[in-house]
Amino acid sequence: MTGTTIDTLRFATAGSVDDGKSTLVGRLLHDSKSVLADQMEAVEHASLSRGKDAPDLALLTDGLRAEREQGITIDVAYRYFATPRRRFILADTPGHVQYTRNMVTGASTAELAIILVDARHGVVEQTRRHAAVAGLLRVPHVVLAVNKMDLVGYEQDEFERIVEDFAGHAAEAGLPGFTPIPVSALVGDNVVDRSAHMDWYAGPALLEFLENVPVGAEAADAPARFPVQYVIRHGEQRHYAGQLVSGSLRVGDRVTVHPSGETSEIAAIDVLGAAAEAAYAPQSVSVRLAGPRDVSRGDMITAGPDAPVLTRDIRAAVCHLADRPLRVGDRVLVRHTTRTVKAVVEELAGAAELSVNDLGRIRLRTAEPLALDDYAVSRRTGAFLLIDPADGATLTAGMVDLNDAG
Incomplete structure (x- = not known):
């Protein structure tokens, strides 16, 4: 080698x-x-x-x-x-x-x-x-x-x-x-x-x-997106663990935590248990922020000039995966990166319902805001799943379209 x-x-x-x-x-x-x-x-x-x-x-x-x-x-x-x-x-x-x-x-x-x-x-x-x-x-x-x-x-x-x-x-x-x-x-x-x-x-x-053929569609200079998967406590310090799904993070970077909007600074980065000055997608890492912050699983730490869109109104292209149909008015869970929120199906464009294997367009209203990117920009932070709240079954795969004006 x-x-x-x-x-x-x-x-x-x-x-x-x-x-x-x-x-x-x-x-x-x-x-x-x-x-x-x-x-x-x-x-x-x-x-x-x-x-x-x-x-x-x-x-x-x-x-x-x-x-x-x-x-x-x-x-x-x-x-x-x-x-x-x-x-x-x-x-x-x-x-x-x-x-x-x-x-x-x-x-x-x-x-x-x-x-x-x-x-x-x-x-x-x-x-x-x-x-x-x-x-x-x-x-x-x-x-x-x-x-x-x-x-x-x-x-x-x-x-x-x-x-x-x-x-x-x-x-x-x-x-x-x-x-x-x-x-x-x-x-x-x-x-x-x-x-x-x-x-x-x-x-x-x-x-x-x-x-x-070139691989690595999302460049390292893309905006940093770090969904928090676990909160690890070391005494008074908290480390936030997960996968950096796009971009890079460096010690000293100014970051924003979504959905709270709090800002902070990267104080430390660990990669495979060792201290590092920087991390790059798709590495799994843990980060520590400067000062105490209220950060939980499902929050997203971001850096860079292009911030995600924080919204409760989701418009997306979808493929329905489940045998049971999806209808307007259905109550569902939206799983986006590490965050899961309640939502209601408000509109199915041009259809009364979606059956298994159907492709369509959807509008959802969520109970809490999600930090979204357009799917055309990021296939990781622009994608979501709809989950049946009754039994946890996967219903629909969705691709966010922030340019859809309805």
């Missing part, structure tokens, strides 16, 4: 049924040498028993096939692998429309989404839905993987037609841009190795792109 830090890319995959997503993920794992020998032997044995001449790489990721055949809901499967250049956390999400909520779960922390389409069918309704979810969640990078190019003769015109079609939907979904890559997961074209069948394509293979 040279001491160089290897970073981590979180990415999610999404595709319609039979677009070849399981094969693509299997090929990515196999060709990047991220499959153990005994796993490969099991796949080869299973493939032979099913009458296949070659290993079915989809079996590397299709361990939930039995559950699917029984009609059991499939959750997001997380897979971990690494290359010499980067570590990867892959959120493998189901493709059916009834699993939109699973894609929201998987993509909510992703810095990149791979949207897969079948070259024979092009952009379909579920492709448009996946683009809408990626836009809603402000995923920083999107790859359009046009799969099964071998079945359309590796034709450049077919690829360009699909890219042009998707571009229109991407613009409507608010995607800042996307990178199109023609692939054949079954054969291995442009997944890990460059394809010999598409000399008209000059771009990177999929893994090459994943290894080089």
